[in-house]
Amino acid sequence: MTIKQKREIIAAVSALLEKMIPVEDDTPTITVSKPALPEMLTVKECAALVTGLTEHTVRMLVKQGKVRYIRCGQGTRGKILVSKDSLLKYLGAVCA
Secondary structure, three states: OOHHHHHHHHHHHHHHHHHHOOOOOOOOOOOOOOOOOOOEEEHHHHHHHOOOOOHHHHHHHHHHOOOOEEEEOOHHHOEEEEEHHHHHHHHHHHHO
């Protein structure tokens, strides 16, 4: 058997297999969405957002753990960033 004959047999078998087994040409696409990042506000921005809310009150809410926050920077002197959603939910629950 020559190489040419082997290649013809392989091509014939491949053609038969393609007819018997459906081949999906489309590869499945996976879409990964990034999670939405929460909007973070400084203490000053929080006080400006809500009429009557002072910077001191925002700091006290953070200290008492009533609103979600992160501290950017090193140690206890880092800037406080408060979650806008958390602040508004807390104020909505208290004022309702």
